[in-house]
Structures are given as structure tokens and as C-alpha cells.
Amino acid sequence: MTSRERRHHGRWTLADRAERMLRELPVEVPPGTAALTVRLAYPRAAGVLDLGCQGPYGFRGWSGGARETFTVAAGWATPGYLPGELEPGVWHVLLSLHRVPPGGLEYELTAVVSDRAPAAPETAWPDPAERPPRRDLPAPGGLRWLAGDLHTHTVHSDGRLTVPELARLAASRGLDYLAVTDHNTVSHHPHLPAAASRYGVALIPGQELTTDFGHANVLGPGGRIDFRLPAGEWVRQAGENGALISINHPLAGECAWLHPLTERPRLAEVWHSGWWDRRWGAPVAWAQAWRPDTVAVGGSDFHHHGADAPPGEPATWVLAEDGDVLGALAAGRAAVSAGIRGPLLLRHGDELLALDADGTVLADDEGRRRFVRGNKVVFPAGVGMHRLETYENEVVALCS
Numbered sequence: 001m002t003s004r005e006r007r008h009h010g011r012w013t014l015a016d017r018a019e020r021m022l023r024e025l026p027v028e029v030p031p032g033t034a035a036l037t038v039r040l041a042y043p044r045a046a047g048v049l050d051l052g053c054q055g056p057y058g059f060r061g062w063s064g065g066a067r068e069t070f071t072v073a074a075g076w077a078t079p080g081y082l083p084g085e086l087e088p089g090v091w092h093v094l095l096s097l098h099r100v101p102p103g104g105l106e107y108e109l110t111a112v113v114s115d116r117a118p119a120a121p122e123t124a125w126p127d128p129a130e131r132p133p134r135r136d137l138p139a140p141g142g143l144r145w146l147a148g149d150l151h152t153h154t155v156h157s158d159g160r161l162t163v164p165e166l167a168r169l170a171a172s173r174g175l176d177y178l179a180v181t182d183h184n185t186v187s188h189h190p191h192l193p194a195a196a197s198r199y200g201v202a203l204i205p206g207q208e209l210t211t212d213f214g215h216a217n218v219l220g221p222g223g224r225i226d227f228r229l230p231a232g233e234w235v236r237q238a239g240e241n242g243a244l245i246s247i248n249h250p251l252a253g254e255c256a257w258l259h260p261l262t263e264r265p266r267l268a269e270v271w272h273s274g275w276w277d278r279r280w281g282a283p284v285a286w287a288q289a290w291r292p293d294t295v296a297v298g299g300s301d302f303h304h305h306g307a308d309a310p311p312g313e314p315a316t317w318v319l320a321e322d323g324d325v326l327g328a329l330a331a332g333r334a335a336v337s338a339g340i341r342g343p344l345l346l347r348h349g350d351e352l353l354a355l356d357a358d359g360t361v362l363a364d365d366e367g368r369r370r371f372v373r374g375n376k377v378v379f380p381a382g383v384g385m386h387r388l389e390t391y392e393n394e395v396v397a398l399c400s
Helices: 014-019 163-172 189-199 231-240 282-290 325-330
Strands: 003-012 022-029 035-041 048-055 058-064 069-073 089-099 105-114 144-152 177-180 202-211 214-219 244-247 267-272 295-299 315-320 334-337 344-348 351-355 361-364 369-371 376-380 386-389 395-399
Touching (some): 022 035, 144 163, 144 267, 163 177, 163 189, 214 231, 267 395, 334 344
Antiparallel strands (some): 035 105, 361 386
């Protein structure tokens, strides 16, 4: 086996970050190369450098700040990266200067090209888990309420579970569907069908477009969208590709939505696991201001056990025909609750159905408030978003 090494080293400064956050470090890949391995070293306690890769003919992967090394080979690649032949020519390692301290950030990057690829690591497939009984919910003929989560991550970005492990977890929690939305990559997409079949949960291909100025989920099999493009291009390309796009956690601390948009997507992650105190009405107020027909959805943003929230907290319910989750979302047939059990608010045409919500208050965009007495109560529905609140004004369920 022969290999060749290329090193880059230096010190990134705040001035570098202000001038241009995304940097490209060249690596020459000669003909006959079977694998490219990149290693990045820097003091991780001091800052964050995001890592990615671009070949001569296009994007080959992204791992953000989750990894310090990756390999791309013909038959396999590190999760987050796309396997395939290594085209000869100049490749570029992508570095985003995500966090650079005032004193600067020393770094060293080593790229090794080799004429022999290392063996691919094996993926474990745990046994299927027992699924809890599904909730029996009233629905119009030919339609069915499905419970799921529109925002989760795996080892293909900064999560810790493999695709099979995440699918098994979702099924064990009683979810019908799950969107797998790894950051700035679609390398997980080929792994979804087999895991969905084994564990009996629908896995929706997704991608979380992630920048310092906001995040958005692309939902559906529309292919990769380049996070480096203006956000308006995200919206346009998603529409052209037949995918849906949702604005994620628009009021989150360091990743609030700051991108300018002339065409605002209808889907918005109003309920995120980071909404710690649901007496805080800012997410609802934001949704009301975003556009009059906002479709509120929820996402756990699950990464690993003990962080964020488990899949399905919150749960996004869709009234689907033949399991068509994306079609239901596009039609606005969605509701969000704290989990798959507990109070739930569903829209059935011109009516609202409050389930297991005795003692809560139904509130709407026009300021009307109605007391819920009983565990199955029907109300006339107006336009806009409706929500169930406790006596402390804590949101426990909502629907568009």
C-alpha cells in the first residue's frame, strides 16, 4: 500500500471569521486513489471548527463539529460522507469557523490519500422492540392520525445512534413515522428503507440545513440542497424537488432564524424540545406573525439519550391517507402534543376535538378562551392556530 500526505496548519482569528466563515483547504488526489482520510486537530475546549469535504465534481459530505476525522472510499464512507470513486484532481476540505476565540484558534489538518481502502466498519442491527398499543383516535373515512417526530439525528451528523438504533427506539416509543434530518448531508438516506422495514416505522428522508443564521428541515426524497446557498434558494429548490421545508426552532438561542426570505415556508417548528417553559408565549406569537396560515409542527431534535428530548416529545400528529405523511403536512392536517399520550387537540373540518384534556382551556388566535369540561369535547373551529393551555397558560397541545 502506498499513501501520500498533505498538511495544512495555522491559526484562525476573529478577523478571518468575520471576512469569510467557510474556508476550503486543497488536497491533490492522484489517479488510482482508493481512499481519502482527513484528520483535524485543534483545542476543542477553546472553539469549534466544522468539517466537510468537496470533490472536483461536487459535495462529498459534512460532519460539522461532531468529528475530527473522516474517510471517503469507493465502497464506504464515514457517516455524513458519500462513498464513491475518488475522482482525480483537486479536492477541498471544508472548514467552517463556527467558534473562534479572541486569541485565535490553532489548527492542523492532515489529509492522507491511499491506493488501498481500509475495511468498512460493520453496522449492528438490534432486534426489533415491542411497540406500545396505538392510540385510538377518531378520523374521517379513509384517513388516519399518525404520530411522529419531524426532527432527529443519527451518527451521520452529531447524533450517537445509528439509523437502525434510532428506528428501533422510535418504534419502541410507539411512533408511526420519523423524519431523520442529519445536518447538511443526505448520507443517511440510503440506509432508511431497510431500517424502516425491519422496525415497522416509516422513516422520512430529511436534511437539516444548518448555518449560523438559522436552521431549516427539508423533508422528502428531493435530494441534497446545498446549505451554502441563500435561504431563498433552499425554499425554491425544495419546491422544485417535491420536498417540504420547515423553519426550525426560530427562537432558539444561538441558532434563531435570521435569514431574510421573500417567500416564507408554511411549515414551522413552533414546538421544539427547547421550549422548556411553555408558559412563554413567544413561539406562538412568532407563528402568528410569520404568516396567517402557518402549519405548526414539532420536533424533539433528538441526538442521544440524556440530551434534548426523546423521539416523540413533542409528537407531531398528521391526518394521513395511506400513510402519506408529507401529503398531510402539505395540506396542513397537523397537530402537536407534548407526547403521544395526554391532552390532544385535533381539527376535523370545521370542528375541534379536545381529547383527554379535561380542565384545560382552548385558546385561539383571536383571543377567545373556552373551558374544556370532559375528556372528549367538540368545539366549533375558527381559522388559524388553536391551543390547549393549563390554568397557568402552559401550552399542552396545539393545532393549525
